[in-house]
Amino acid sequence: MDSALNWWILISCLIKQVHLEPHLSKQDFALLAMDEDPKCFTRDLESFACFWEAPAEKSYYFFYEMDGFVQTKRCDVKKQTYEEKVLHICTFPSSDVFMYVEIHLRVIDRDTNTTIYNRTVSVENQHLPYPPTNISLHPTGEVGQMLVEWKKLNKPPVYPQYEIRYSSKNTSNTVTLVSKHSHKLVSLVAGENYTVQMRVKPEGELNHFWSGWSSPVTAMVSQKAGDIELRCHTPNLHQVLCKWRGELYDDGRSSFHFRQINRSSWGSWKLCNKDNNTVHQCVLYGQESSVYQFYLRVGLQPFGRTFYAETFRINRNIQTRPPEGLKAQPEEGRLCLSWYPPFLKISQYLKYQIRYQRQGESEWKDFTTPSSKTSTCLDVHRGSQYTIQVRAQPNGTVYSGEWSDWSKSFTALVPLGKEWIFIVCIPVALLIIAFAMIFFFSRYFRKVKKTLWPSVPNLNKVLESFLTDISGSHLEPTFNIKQCDDDTATSVLEILPEKETxxxxxxxxxxxxxxxxxxxxxxxxxxxxxxxxxxxxxxxxxxxxxxxxxxxxxxxxxxxxxxxxxxxxxxxxxxxxxxxxxxxxxxxxxxxxxxxxxxxxxxxxxxxxxxxxxxxxxxxxxxxxxx
Structure with a gap:
């Protein structure tokens, strides 16, 4: 028994000795670099140590005195080599570690017997806590958000204050101060991996030490359902059908999670049953008033992706089947259509859209009916062939949803009516009248023109003989013949009839x-x-x-x-x-x-x-x- 007791006392002393003589790490030395000499710290408020940097050949005395105690005690100084530096360390015995008690410190050089450091400290103000552990990242149910959680410290500092540092490949470090044990990060880039680290220090006005940064934790930010084309709808207010494109990402593993509101509170998350879950599809069953939340996980955590869908209400996410029984009948130059409603229960709350394409054309023309009637007429060209389709959608008054798929194509030929006679005869008659007018006008134009605008005689023809006589030879008048005067005297000549003379x-x-x-x-x-x-x-x-x-x-x-x-x-x-x-x-x-x-x-x-x-x-x- 005595030997066993002796071994137990020896082991306890060794453990206590190890505990009382902490080893300073590189991170610890960096955190305490700004403190005064001798630098003092405690990790768990139960141990206390002070150190300073000095040459290896030097030796010192370290004295401390606590308020309320008359006796001054001396501490044995140990040396520790740190990156070509020598640290002189004093470790207080646990019996001398008290909180809220001031400790007066003094360091004396043995060679000169002079005091080189003198300061007053307290244990609680020199707390250097350990960094937080067990940090985890979780989706919040919203796109671009992430929930950070961590484990509480065994002996946390008084009023701890936490700092979170997070960054991604495309964003720089961002630091946030929190005082709780969980925090929600918002405004993150969806679909990117974020790395998160934390540290802690006591809250207060004094200059407390921050702990070192925790180990990094990485997770991918949640994305919207549209990134993987996750869509959910009900065709009949009873069945809920959700589909997505899992081939968009390398890992084909996926799990579909849902929860339903019960009595104004959300139930727990459930996994889609394997019986109802096929490849990239999940089928659920509910009622017209059911409300759901969905999210999809693809790949393995923590690097898996999470896709969140918006809150799903069955009566607001209706997508019916395409209408059937489409028919067309030409009436007085128009094409009248009729079809059957795809969902009789809500037929009075549906609206329809018709699109038609003329043969030889590449673009579709569409037309939306203003009411829930299942018939309408279109203005079309006679003698043309048309391809017609129709689809349905809730009008949004009581029920809402998306457009259904287009119905099967229906081809209709619009015959020519009696109007083609007028269409053909009128241009022909106009052409005949035009040719007749041109003919008669060209025939009588010269006469009309001559009457309205008399032509000027051609002087070459009129004066042809005269010019010929002039160009001929002429006898020169003799000198003894009197030439005609320019001014001829006028005479009156009266010729009387033969009977009157x-x-x-x-x-x-x-x-x-x-x-x-x-x-x-x-x-x-x-x-x-x-x-x-x-x-x-x-x-x-x-x-x-x-x-x-x-x-x-x-x-x-x-x-x-x-x-x-x-x-x-x-x-x-x-x-x-x-x-x-x-x-x-x-x-x-x-x-x-x-x-x-x-x-x-x-x-x-x-x-x-x-x-x-x-x-x-x-x-x-x-x-x-x-x-």
Whole structure:
């Protein structure tokens, strides 16, 4: 018995000695680096130690005195090598460790017997706690959140204060202070792995020491259900069908969890039964008023993914089957459709959407019915073929949900009506009228244009003969012929009818020939001519009985003609202006109209015949015998 007791006392002393002589770690030395020398700390408020850094060859005395105790005690100083440094450590016996008692410390150099450190401390203010342990990360039921939990310390500091440090691959470290034993991290990036560490220190106004950081814990932040295409719906207000795409992630292992609200409180989480759970699908059963919460885990923790769905209410997540029995009937240029409701119980709370596509076109046209009627009419093109589909959705008044899938395609041909006759005839009639108008217009346009806008004559054609005469040769007038004056004197010429004239002719009309130029006049003698001339004043007498015979187109003008006429004799022609004689010409130019006053062959009357006369004249001619 004595030997056994001795071994037990020896082991207890060794354990106590080990406990009383703590070993300073690198982390501990770094945490106490800012404290004064000698640096003191306690881990569990039951042990207490002080140390300072000094050369290895030096030796020191360490004295401490506690309030309420008169005796001053000396501590044996031990040395510890730390990264080429020598630490001089004093470990207090457990019998001298008291809380809320001030301890006066003094360090004396043995060689010089001088005090190098002197300070007052207390055990509770030098608490260096151990870091938190058993840290765990859990989903909170919300996307982008994470719950941090840890185990309470066996001997926690007075009023502990915790600090949480977390970061991910794409975010920097973030530090949060908490005072509870659990904390919710929010605003995290969904689907990323976050690493979390913690440390603790006593809360208060004094400069307490933070513990070291705990071991890191890593977990993936929860994601939304849409990331794995998790969708739940009810087709009949009784059955709940949930599906997802597990092949989106490498690990095909998945577990579907759900819980249901009971009497205004949530029940415990349950796992989908294997009987109702097939690959990437889970089937549940409930009532119209049932409310659920779902989440899906894929892969193994802590690196598995968690996908949370929103709170699920059966009457708000209805997705019916596609409508059936789609038919189409053309009526008066429209296409009228009809179909059967997919869910009779809520048929009055459904709305429908129709989409149709014309043959040859690539885009769909859609139309939503404003009511729950299962028929409608569409405006379409005649003679065209259409592909039609319909789907249903709760209108949101009492029931809500998603659109159902599209029904089977229905093909309808819209026939041509009687209107095609007008469509064809009207353009043809317009074309005929247009061609007729063009034909008649082109035909009568010239006449209309000529009437409205007379054409200007073509001068080349009108003046063709004139220009030809001008371009020909012309005889130059002789110097002894008087040229025409620019200003021609106007004369009055009156031609009287044959019955009205009282000109008397001779027995036989004779024609006197003038060889070159001249005129003829019927005279008996000079006296008679004089008398006749006196009677003639302002008239030119056309003598049809006596026609002078000219050899050419000779004109009588001026003194030259008169003098020539006086020297020539008159020649008679067999008949007036006979065409058998060369000298007689019927050209009107040979019928000279000359003022009687200018007849030069009557020289004696030259001065008297200066004026015209309106008196009657009797033209006298010689007969053939010369009387």
């Amino acid at each position: 009282s000109v008397k002719s001779c027995k036989k009309p004779t024609c006197h020939t003038l060889p070159d130029r001249g005129f003829s006049a019927g005279v008996k003698n000079g006296q008679n001519c004089r008398e006749d001339l006196e009677m003639v004043q302002d008239y030119v007498i056309l003598n049809n009985d006596i026609i002078p015979c000219f050899t050419g187109n000779d004109y009588v003008y001026g003194d030259t003609a008169l003098s020539h006429l006086a020297s020539e004799k008159l020649h008679r022609c067999p008949s007036p202006c006979s065409t058998t004689f060369r000298e007689c010409s019927t050209n009107i130019l040979n019928h000279s109209y000359l003022l009687l006053a200018e007849q030069s062959d009557l020289g004696e009357y030259h001065s008297a015949c200066r004026r015209y006369t309106n008196m009657e004249i009797t033209s006298m001619t010689y007969d053939a015998s010369g009387e």
